[in-house]
Amino acid sequence: xxxxxxxxxxxxxxxxxxxxxxxxxxxxxGLVRQEAAGIYAWLPLGLRVLRKxxxxxxxxxxxxxxxxxxxxxxxxADLWRESGRYDDYGEEMLxxxxxxxxxxxxxxxxxxxxxxxxxxxVRSYKDLPKNLYNIQWKFRDERRPRxxxxxxxxxxxxxxxxxxVDEAGARASYNRMFLAYLNTFARMELQAxxxxxxxxxIGGDLSHEFIILAETGExxxxxxxxxVEMGAPGPDIDWFGDLQPxxxxxxxxxxxxxxxxxQARFEAEAPPEKRMTARGIEVGHIFYFGEKYSxxxxxxxxxxxxxxxxxxxGSYGVGVSRLVAAIIEASHDDAxxxxxxxxxxxxxxxINLRPGDAAVDAACERAYAALTTAGKEPLLDDRxxxxxxxxxxxxxxxxxxxxxxxxxxxxxxxxELKRRATGERQAMPLEAALKVIAP
RNA sequence: CGGGGCGUAGCGCAGCCUGGUAGCGCAUCUGCUUUGGGAGCAGAGGGUCGCAGGUUCAAAUCCUGCCGCCCCGACCA
Numbered sequence: 001x002x003x004x005x006x007x008x009x010x011x012x013x014x015x016x017x018x019x020x021x022x023x024x025x026x027x028x029x030g031l032v033r034q035e036a037a038g039i040y041a042w043l044p045l046g047l048r049v050l051r052k053x054x055x056x057x058x059x060x061x062x063x064x065x066x067x068x069x070x071x072x073x074x075x076x077a078d079l080w081r082e083s084g085r086y087d088d089y090g091e092e093m094l095x096x097x098x099x100x101x102x103x104x105x106x107x108x109x110x111x112x113x114x115x116x117x118x119x120x121x122v123r124s125y126k127d128l129p130k131n132l133y134n135i136q137w138k139f140r141d142e143r144r145p146r147x148x149x150x151x152x153x154x155x156x157x158x159x160x161x162x163x164x165v166d167e168a169g170a171r172a173s174y175n176r177m178f179l180a181y182l183n184t185f186a187r188m189e190l191q192a193x194x195x196x197x198x199x200x201x202i203g204g205d206l207s208h209e210f211i212i213l214a215e216t217g218e219x220x221x222x223x224x225x226x227x228v229e230m231g232a233p234g235p236d237i238d239w240f241g242d243l244q245p246x247x248x249x250x251x252x253x254x255x256x257x258x259x260x261x262x263q264a265r266f267e268a269e270a271p272p273e274k275r276m277t278a279r280g281i282e283v284g285h286i287f288y289f290g291e292k293y294s295x296x297x298x299x300x301x302x303x304x305x306x307x308x309x310x311x312x313x314g315s316y317g318v319g320v321s322r323l324v325a326a327i328i329e330a331s332h333d334d335a336x337x338x339x340x341x342x343x344x345x346x347x348x349x350x351i352n353l354r355p356g357d358a359a360v361d362a363a364c365e366r367a368y369a370a371l372t373t374a375g376k377e378p379l380l381d382d383r384x385x386x387x388x389x390x391x392x393x394x395x396x397x398x399x400x401x402x403x404x405x406x407x408x409x410x411x412x413x414x415x416e417l418k419r420r421a422t423g424e425r426q427a428m429p430l431e432a433a434l435k436v437i438a439p
Numbered sequence: 440c441g442g443g444g445c446g447u448a449g450c451g452c453a454g455c456c457u458g459g460u461a462g463c464g465c466a467u468c469u470g471c472u473u474u475g476g477g478a479g480c481a482g483a484g485g486g487u488c489g490c491a492g493g494u495u496c497a498a499a500u501c502c503u504g505c506c507g508c509c510c511c512g513a514c515c516a
Contacts, residue, residue: 037507143440146510151515
């Protein structure tokens with residue numbers, strides 16, 4: 001993409017409304033524009049990041065055996081009356097009427113819809129397990145939207161729903177999601193800590209929140225340090241084998257968010273040098289909730305004994321749009337965003353320091369063509385701006401590499417290659433720089 | 440929803456207390472000079488001062504109501 005033809009409205013000053021760093025940087029870098037409290041338009045750069053995150057989530061869901069569908073944003077109130085949640089959900093649900101005076105709602109989640117789909121087609125234990133997911137916009141009429149897209153009223157969520165014939169199967173489904181989440185966040189270069197979460201009235205120990213570490217996060221986490229260092233299991237595990245040991249390994253170490261924290265247990269279970277207290281952002285939440293929806297909605301499955309029983313269900317959420325902000329919170333500096341390579345909107349910014357200079361233009365075009373061919377998605381800054389302005393706006397939008405091409409360097413046969421994350425710069429011939437970026 | 444704050448040009452702000460017909464920086468446009476970390480000079484354009492009432496000879500400024508937005512708290516991907 002050439003900046004001269006692009007739409008990347010960067011701002012020198014962030015609007016006063018934006019308080020936290022990710023919100024300020026998202027507005028300054030031209031990723032989003034606020035339309036109302038908690039409601040945002042996604043601009044080209046922000047949309048590209050959102051799509052890349054979405055794609056990573058999709059790939060890891062697919063790998064773990066989940067199957068993508070797309071459910072509507074508008075849902076029938078009658079379905080929610082069946083589960084009993086229409087009256088329970090409260091003011092956060094955006095309720096609307098169509099022209100026939102029928103009650104609809106803009107979905108805050110999709111347990112009812114997916115259960116309705118499931119029960120329409122699946123009858124036998126032989127068809128299980130199933131895990132259906134979608135990546136769709138959700139609406140919650142938050143009392144207090146805040147922190148930009150971190151807590152919006154409209155947000156993009158990946159929500160998966162597992163169906164199993166019994167609790168053992170449901171636990172296996174839960175484990176797949178548990179490990180898939182660790183892989184998902186690891187691909188975004190985030191350190192995610194699974195912490196035991198409140199399961200509410202369902203009980204049991206099968207609910208975890210995934211907190212990513214960021215100094216500016218809203219919640220405090222207390223965790224055994226080994227948990228962070230253990231990292232993700234990686235893609236090459238036997239997804240339909242016994243995952244329990246891998247999960248146990250990661251759940252027996254102490255980890256709690258502030259509301260679940262027990263200092264005495266923490267001190268008993270983790271030696272002082274292993275106790276880590278940090279700030280974090282919740283980016284995922286998984287639950288096993290059994291028959292909560294399948295029972296009232298009569299999503300029943302015939303077992304091998306021929307007896308019909310409600311399906312055992314779990315649900316698994318990832319805040320896709322929230323992740324955009326969370327990644328920025330976890331990865332930025334005074335100059336702007338530092339995108340992990342996997343979610344960067346473009347792979348490399350080519351800075352033409354002197355548009356109109358034939359040699360510089362030619363070198364930029366050569367780099368642009370080579371990097372495009374190599375799949376590195378270059379963004380060529382060919383605007384008629386001063387060098388300083390280009391450096392500043394490329395630092396702000398945070399592409400992993402900057403390839404700086406100007407007359408002075410070219411006279412010596414060199415371009416300059418800068419790593420955004422470290423600030424490290426190196427002069428070298430263009431061909432060498434291209435090899436570094438696209439080996 | 441309770442508490443606090445803020446709405447003046449695209450963005451950041453001053454002016455309001457003490458009413459007299461709107462200003463600064465950045466951005467934008469034109470010209471010239473510049474060009475390796477957000478240039479300099481000269482000129483230009485752009486504002487129903489959130490909205491609606493009221494007080495007054497006169498309202499951005501005072502009063503009332505409403506709307507919007509932000510922050511803290513209680514709740515949440």
